Amino acid sequence: MKVGLLGHGVVGSGVRTIIDEGATWEVRELEVTAILVKDETEMTDPRTTLNADDIINDPEIQVVAECMGGLEPAHTYAKRALQAGKHVVTSNKKMLATFCGDLFDTARENGVTIHYEASCGGGIPWMASLDRTRRVDDIVSFRGIFNGTTNYILERMFHENRDFADMLKEAQKLGYAEQDPTDDIDGYDVRYKVALSCAKAFDAIVDAEKILTYGIRNITAQDLQFCRDSGYACKLMGKGEWHTDYISAMVIPVFLHADDVFANIPLNFNAIESNSKTLGSAAFVGQGAGSLPTAHAVVQNVIDIWKDQDSEINPKTRVPIDNQFHQGIYYIRTVKDALLASITDQRVGDHAILTKKISVLEAENAIRTLADQDLFIAEVAE
Numbered sequence: 538m539k540v541g542l543l544g545h546g547v548v549g550s551g552v553r554t555i556i557d558e559g560a561t562w563e564v565r566e567l568e569v570t571a572i573l574v575k576d577e578t579e580m581t582d583p584r585t586t587l588n589a590d591d592i593i594n595d596p597e598i599q600v601v602a603e604c605m606g607g608l609e610p611a612h613t614y615a616k617r618a619l620q621a622g623k624h625v626v627t628s629n630k631k632m633l634a635t636f637c638g639d640l641f642d643t644a645r646e647n648g649v650t651i652h653y654e655a656s657c658g659g660g661i662p663w664m665a666s667l668d669r670t671r672r673v674d675d676i677v678s679f680r681g682i683f684n685g686t687t688n689y690i691l692e693r694m695f696h697e698n699r700d701f702a703d704m705l706k707e708a709q710k711l712g713y714a715e716q717d718p719t720d721d722i723d724g725y726d727v728r729y730k731v732a733l734s735c736a737k738a739f740d741a742i743v744d745a746e747k748i749l750t751y752g753i754r755n756i757t758a759q760d761l762q763f764c765r766d767s768g769y770a771c772k773l774m775g776k777g778e779w780h781t782d783y784i785s786a787m788v789i790p791v792f793l794h795a796d797d798v799f800a801n802i803p804l805n806f807n808a809i810e811s812n813s814k815t816l817g818s819a820a821f822v823g824q825g826a827g828s829l830p831t832a833h834a835v836v837q838n839v840i841d842i843w844k845d846q847d848s849e850i851n852p853k854t855r856v857p858i859d860n861q862f863h864q865g866i867y868y869i870r871t872v873k874d875a876l877l878a879s880i881t882d883q884r885v886g887d888h889a890i891l892t893k894k895i896s897v898l899e900a901e902n903a904i905r906t907l908a909d910q911d912l913f914i915a916e917v918a919e
């Protein structure tokens with residue numbers, strides 16, 4: 538099966554390497570025949586081209602692997618590939634979470650599919666596991682540490698009493714964090730992954746922007762001190778929960794009990810768990826990023842397509858996000874804590890409170906009116 542690669546960076550070059558090396562008989566059935574690069578200096582392989590049409594219009598190419606990143610032109614190229622009757626495999630969570638309704642419809646209209654294992658949890662077989670579980674059972678909920686960068690920062694801050702700004706700089710130096718870390722530390726990267734997990738787990742297209750999203754940008758040593766002293770660990774979690782006509786979904790730092798299986802997920806690892814009626818809880822831990830682990834997931838999807846072209850059915854039903862019934866206890870630190878009296882259960886340090894058990898939307902409404910740029914919120918496990 539001939540594969541065209543869009544993008545030859547960290548993930549794309551990993552896909553090319555795995556397929557060229559052909560370690561197994563299944564991989565040896567695949568061949569990368571064209572690679573889109575951006576400028577002439579990158580044309581180091583005879584298969585490279587500067588023209589996406591060389592891939593999209595090539596009748597021999599059956600699968601296009603989009604590993605370019607960004608919204609455009611990745612979205613347009615993916616759409617045109619689907620319209621040309623090619624299956625698309627993508628590692629690009631931001632693009633797919635933003636345009637999944639349009640792309641899933643285009644795929645269906647053209648009798649092809651989009652596969653996106655690598656977009657969520659990197660090399661972890663998360664999507665494949667959801668597919669498999671759903672053959673027998675309905676997924677009720679999922680939760681996970683979907684972002685290795687923030688897990689690395691939180692782990693080091695927690696155990697070494699380090700400052701957020703220092704740890705971010707170190708993560709950038711190690712290549713774990715981007716120079717513009719916004720998507721990671723403000724939770725948007727996890728938001729895209731939660732949206733795509735909803736697609737797979739619940740067969741639902743959701744509006745990613747409606748997923749309530751809090752990050753770790755404002756976390757301080759004081760917050761982690763409270764967390765540690767109270768017997769918790771702090772993780773940035775993405776969560777989704779199926780209800781018959783809506784989905785509750787959010788990204789939020791959580792103070793987890795120290796004996797929670799996710800409390801000790803180390804450094805830049807990811808960990809994701811699904812819950813379904815008969816299987817119960819099933820969790821995966823592994824490398825959520827990196828050239829070869831992520832490329833492994835892309836190649837797995839290409840093999841899925843080669844083995845059974847109809848294995849993937851992309852969702853078509855739009856389901857609203859609604860968090861009004863998600864109740865919890867929240868740790869909130871803000872200099873304007875005096876204005877939170879109506880939802881406060883107890884004070885737990887300088888300008889920090891624990892709320893009564895309230896809906897997350899009640900917490901959101903209360904903190905939105907404060908307009909405090911430095912506020913930190915975490916859900917506290919009960």
Ligand SMILES: NC(=O)c1ccc[n+]([C@@H]2O[C@H](COP(=O)([O-])OP(=O)(O)OC[C@H]3O[C@@H](n4cnc5c(N)ncnc54)[C@H](OP(=O)(O)O)[C@@H]3O)[C@@H](O)[C@H]2O)c1
Binds near residue numbers: 628
């Ligand atoms: N890296 C990971 O571990 C990882 C893990 C999971 C998912 N992902 C996702 O996978 C995607 C790719 O990530 P990456 O880390 O491989 O990024 P990357 O190293 O920056 O690679 C992307 C490549 O695509 C090229 N490119 C961008 N626009 C192009 C265009 N219009 N025409 C031709 N080439 C173009 C880039 O060229 P220039 O550099 O010249 O712009 C770059 O070589 C992203 O969506 C990312 O979120 C990455």
